[in-house]
Amino acid sequence: MESLHPRIRLLWIAQAAILAIILGIVLAAIDPWLLEIPTVAQVGVVIVGIALGLAYAVRLYQVWQFELQPDALYLERGVITFVETAVPFVRVQHVDTQFGPIERALGLSSVVVYTAGSRNADVRIPGLTPDRARELQDTLRDLAVESEADDAV
Amino acid sequence: MAPTMNRLHPLSAVTYALQYGFLWLWIPVVLLLVLAGAFDPISGAWVPFAAPFGFLAGVAYGIAYYYRFGYEITSDTVDVSSGVFARRSREIPYGRIQNVDIRQGVLQRLLNLAIVSIETAGGGASEATLNFVSEAEATRLQREIRRRTAAARERRRAEKKGTTGGVDTDTEAETETETETENEVDDAASDADADTSSAPTDASRQPDSRERRDQHDLWDHPLESGPDPADEPDAEPAAEAGLETDHDRLGPQPVDAVDDDEYDTFDEFDDGDGFDEHADRDDRNEFDEFGHPQKQPLFDLQARELLLYSFTSIRAAAVAGVLFVFFLGTDLVFDYLLTVAQPVGGPEDLGTGTPTNYGILTIVSLLNGIVITYVLSVAYTFATYYDFRLGRVDEDFVYERGLLQRYSGSIPAEKVQSVTVTDNPLQRLIGYAGLWVETAGYGPESNGGSQSAVPLAEKARVYTFTENLTGVETPKFEQLPKLARRRYLARYSIIAGVIVAIAFGITQVTVLERWYLAAIVFAAVPPAAHLRYVNLGYYVGEDHLVVRRGFWKRQTTVIPYYRIQTVSTRRSIFQRRLGLASLVIDTASSRTMVRGTPTIYDEELGDARDVHGECRERLQTALRKRAESDDLGVSVDFT
Structure with a gap:
C-alpha cells in the first residue's frame, strides 16, 4: 500500500485553518449587532477549529492509502x-x-x-x-x- | 446550416416567437425602471412604449431561432445545430443513445405535435430536444433512430465476431429474433464454462406453476429466518389465486401470450393475425415495408392494475402541489378550512376561539390536507399511467402511457443497467409490486434514467418477469446480523429523544403543557427498527447481485456483475464499534442520484469484505464471458 506525501498534512491543516479563520471573521462580524460574543469565545472557536483540523489532518494522513x-x-x-x-x-x-x-x-x-x-x-x-x-x-x-x-x- | 437539415414544425416558430416575445418584454421594462430610479431624465412612464419593442425583438429572436435550428439523421449520428448568434452543432453517435422519448401535452395532441428528446449517458439533461415536430415525424424519428442504433449494434457485433472468430451467419440471424435462441446461446456459453451453473438457471426458467410459486416465496423470505410468523397464512391462497388468474390470462389474451411463436415472426406479410385491437392499432405504425421487426406487446396495464396502482401509491408531486397551492392562496385555504371545521366545533375565525376550537381546527385541517393530497396523488398516477403499454421491437423496449400528456419512448435492452422491483406497504398487503428498468440516461420526468416496465402487477408475475428479464435465479436472501437491528433501535431512540426534547422546548415557549406526552413516540421505535431490519437483505447470485432495502418504498435491485462501476466498503465510527460495514455498489444508472446507490447496510465486516471481493472477481469473470459471447445481458421477451 502506498501512502500520500507527508506534506499533504500541511495542505489539510491550511484548509482547516482557513475555514476556522473564516468562521472567526463571521463571528466577529455578527458580534456587535446580532448578539454579544466575548472576544475570548471568538478566539477560542478559531483555536479549537485549528486544533481539530490538525488532529483530523494527522489522522487522515495515517489512514489514507x-x-x-x-x-x-x-x-x-x-x-x-x-x-x-x-x-x-x-x-x-x-x-x-x-x-x-x-x-x-x-x-x-x-x-x-x-x-x-x-x-x-x-x-x-x-x-x-x-x-x-x-x-x-x-x-x-x-x-x-x-x-x-x-x-x- | 447544411441545406439538407430538417426544420422543426412551423408552429414551433409561433411558440418560440411568443415565448421569447413575452420573455424579452421584461428586459426594457426592468431596465427602464432601474434607470428611472437612478437618472432623472428617464421616466418610468415610458414603459408602455418600451415594452412592445422588447416584445418585437423577442418575436424576431424566436423566429430566427426557428430558422437557425436544424436536425438531421445521418448514417452514423444524429446531428442537431442550433443557436442564433452562438452556433452549436452537436453530433450524437447512435451507439451512445440511451433512449428516445416522445412527449405530447394536451394542446400538442390536439395539434398533432410532439416533443422528441434524445438521451445519452453524459451531461445533466437531454442531449437533444426537438421542440416540436409533427406527430408523424416524431414517430418516424423514433423508429429511424431505433433502427439505425440497432444497425450500428449489429455492425459492432459483426466486427467483433470478425476479430474473435468466424461469422456464423445462421446464429446471427437468429440472435436478433428470439429469446429462445439467446437462451441457447447463453446455455451453450455457460455449458462450456460450467455445466452445473446452467442447470438451475434452466430449471428456474420453466418450472411448473406450483414450484414457481414456492420459489417465489424466497423473494419474500430471508434465508435464515425461515417461515416468517408475521406473514399471515391467508396471504398464500391469495397469491395462488393470483397465479391462477395469470394462467387464465395467458391463454386468450395475446398481451401475455408473447411466448407464442406467431408473435416472434418477423414475416413482413404478417399483418397482425391473432393480435387484439391493440395490436391492430399498433400495426398502423409498426408495419414496415422493408420487413423490419414489428412491435410486439409485452405488457399492458389492465384497468384493475391501473386503479390499484393509483390508489396504492403516493406521489411526491402531489404533496408538492398541495403545499404550492397552500402558499399561493393562503387566505382562501384558511377560509375553506375554517368553513369546513366550523360545523364540528372549529373556531368562528382565526382570531377568536378556545384551545379546543383550535385543536379541532388543526385536526380537521390535517385530515383535509391528507385527503386532498391523496386524491391528487391518485388522479396524478391515474393520468400518468393511463393506458400504459410496454412492447418490444427487436432488442428495444418501447413504452407509451398517459391520459392527457402522452409519453412514449424506446430503451435499448443493452443499455439497461439494473432492474428494480418496488413495492410499498400497501402494495405488499395486496400482493402486488412494480418493475423498473434503469439506464444511464435522463428520462422525460425527473426520475432519472428509470423507466417503469411494469407499473404494477401481482408480485408472482413481477418476480417471474424479473427472473426472465435478467436471467437471475430466484434469490435466497441473506439476513443481516441481529446487531444491525440493535443499531437501528439505538438510532431511532435518539431520534425519538430529539422529538421529546423539541416538545419540551415548545412547552417552554407556548401555552401548551404536558411535554412528556410526546414520549409516546418511543412506542414506535421497536417496530420501526424491526421493520427496517427485516426489509434489508441481499443475495450473491451466479451472475447478479440482488440488494433489497427500504420499508416505505422497498426496492429490490438486481445488478448484473458486469454493470458494476465501483465497489466501496464504508464504516462509520458507530459501525466500527459494532464490527459492521455497509457495502455500496455503484452502477452507471442515473437513478442512483435520486434514490441513492444500491447499498447493503450493516453486514458483518468480514462478510461485507467477502462480498466486496466477490463482486470484483465476478465483474472480471462476467466481462471475460461477455467478450466471448454476444450476450445482451437482459432478455427482451420477459413477460
Missing part, C-alpha cells in the same frame, strides 16, 4: 467514515491530474479518476508529487485501455 491491484485501483481513506473503494480499471473513463493554488505552493498535485457511476463516486487521490501523479495517470490510462470493455454505457 492506495494501491494498484491486478484488476482495480484500491483506496482506503476516511476518519469519521472509513471507506475502502475498488475502482476496476475497465471502469475508468478518464484520468485527470489537478492542482489547486495551495497544492501548487506545496509542490503537490492530485489524480482524479472518473467512472460512469454516480457523481460522488469519482475518486481523487491527493497529495502526490507532480511526477508521481503523472506516472500514476499514465499507468491508469494504460491499464484502462488495456482492459477496455465494449459494454460501455
Whole structure:
C-alpha cells in the first residue's frame, strides 16, 4: 500500500485553518449587532477549529492509502467514515491530474479518476508529487485501455 | 446550416416567437425602471412604449431561432445545430443513445405535435430536444433512430465476431429474433464454462406453476429466518389465486401470450393475425415495408392494475402541489378550512376561539390536507399511467402511457443497467409490486434514467418477469446480523429523544403543557427498527447481485456483475464499534442520484469484505464471458 506525501498534512491543516479563520471573521462580524460574543469565545472557536483540523489532518494522513491491484485501483481513506473503494480499471473513463493554488505552493498535485457511476463516486487521490501523479495517470490510462470493455454505457 | 437539415414544425416558430416575445418584454421594462430610479431624465412612464419593442425583438429572436435550428439523421449520428448568434452543432453517435422519448401535452395532441428528446449517458439533461415536430415525424424519428442504433449494434457485433472468430451467419440471424435462441446461446456459453451453473438457471426458467410459486416465496423470505410468523397464512391462497388468474390470462389474451411463436415472426406479410385491437392499432405504425421487426406487446396495464396502482401509491408531486397551492392562496385555504371545521366545533375565525376550537381546527385541517393530497396523488398516477403499454421491437423496449400528456419512448435492452422491483406497504398487503428498468440516461420526468416496465402487477408475475428479464435465479436472501437491528433501535431512540426534547422546548415557549406526552413516540421505535431490519437483505447470485432495502418504498435491485462501476466498503465510527460495514455498489444508472446507490447496510465486516471481493472477481469473470459471447445481458421477451 502506498501512502500520500507527508506534506499533504500541511495542505489539510491550511484548509482547516482557513475555514476556522473564516468562521472567526463571521463571528466577529455578527458580534456587535446580532448578539454579544466575548472576544475570548471568538478566539477560542478559531483555536479549537485549528486544533481539530490538525488532529483530523494527522489522522487522515495515517489512514489514507492506495494501491494498484491486478484488476482495480484500491483506496482506503476516511476518519469519521472509513471507506475502502475498488475502482476496476475497465471502469475508468478518464484520468485527470489537478492542482489547486495551495497544492501548487506545496509542490503537490492530485489524480482524479472518473467512472460512469454516480457523481460522488469519482475518486481523487491527493497529495502526490507532480511526477508521481503523472506516472500514476499514465499507468491508469494504460491499464484502462488495456482492459477496455465494449459494454460501455 | 447544411441545406439538407430538417426544420422543426412551423408552429414551433409561433411558440418560440411568443415565448421569447413575452420573455424579452421584461428586459426594457426592468431596465427602464432601474434607470428611472437612478437618472432623472428617464421616466418610468415610458414603459408602455418600451415594452412592445422588447416584445418585437423577442418575436424576431424566436423566429430566427426557428430558422437557425436544424436536425438531421445521418448514417452514423444524429446531428442537431442550433443557436442564433452562438452556433452549436452537436453530433450524437447512435451507439451512445440511451433512449428516445416522445412527449405530447394536451394542446400538442390536439395539434398533432410532439416533443422528441434524445438521451445519452453524459451531461445533466437531454442531449437533444426537438421542440416540436409533427406527430408523424416524431414517430418516424423514433423508429429511424431505433433502427439505425440497432444497425450500428449489429455492425459492432459483426466486427467483433470478425476479430474473435468466424461469422456464423445462421446464429446471427437468429440472435436478433428470439429469446429462445439467446437462451441457447447463453446455455451453450455457460455449458462450456460450467455445466452445473446452467442447470438451475434452466430449471428456474420453466418450472411448473406450483414450484414457481414456492420459489417465489424466497423473494419474500430471508434465508435464515425461515417461515416468517408475521406473514399471515391467508396471504398464500391469495397469491395462488393470483397465479391462477395469470394462467387464465395467458391463454386468450395475446398481451401475455408473447411466448407464442406467431408473435416472434418477423414475416413482413404478417399483418397482425391473432393480435387484439391493440395490436391492430399498433400495426398502423409498426408495419414496415422493408420487413423490419414489428412491435410486439409485452405488457399492458389492465384497468384493475391501473386503479390499484393509483390508489396504492403516493406521489411526491402531489404533496408538492398541495403545499404550492397552500402558499399561493393562503387566505382562501384558511377560509375553506375554517368553513369546513366550523360545523364540528372549529373556531368562528382565526382570531377568536378556545384551545379546543383550535385543536379541532388543526385536526380537521390535517385530515383535509391528507385527503386532498391523496386524491391528487391518485388522479396524478391515474393520468400518468393511463393506458400504459410496454412492447418490444427487436432488442428495444418501447413504452407509451398517459391520459392527457402522452409519453412514449424506446430503451435499448443493452443499455439497461439494473432492474428494480418496488413495492410499498400497501402494495405488499395486496400482493402486488412494480418493475423498473434503469439506464444511464435522463428520462422525460425527473426520475432519472428509470423507466417503469411494469407499473404494477401481482408480485408472482413481477418476480417471474424479473427472473426472465435478467436471467437471475430466484434469490435466497441473506439476513443481516441481529446487531444491525440493535443499531437501528439505538438510532431511532435518539431520534425519538430529539422529538421529546423539541416538545419540551415548545412547552417552554407556548401555552401548551404536558411535554412528556410526546414520549409516546418511543412506542414506535421497536417496530420501526424491526421493520427496517427485516426489509434489508441481499443475495450473491451466479451472475447478479440482488440488494433489497427500504420499508416505505422497498426496492429490490438486481445488478448484473458486469454493470458494476465501483465497489466501496464504508464504516462509520458507530459501525466500527459494532464490527459492521455497509457495502455500496455503484452502477452507471442515473437513478442512483435520486434514490441513492444500491447499498447493503450493516453486514458483518468480514462478510461485507467477502462480498466486496466477490463482486470484483465476478465483474472480471462476467466481462471475460461477455467478450466471448454476444450476450445482451437482459432478455427482451420477459413477460
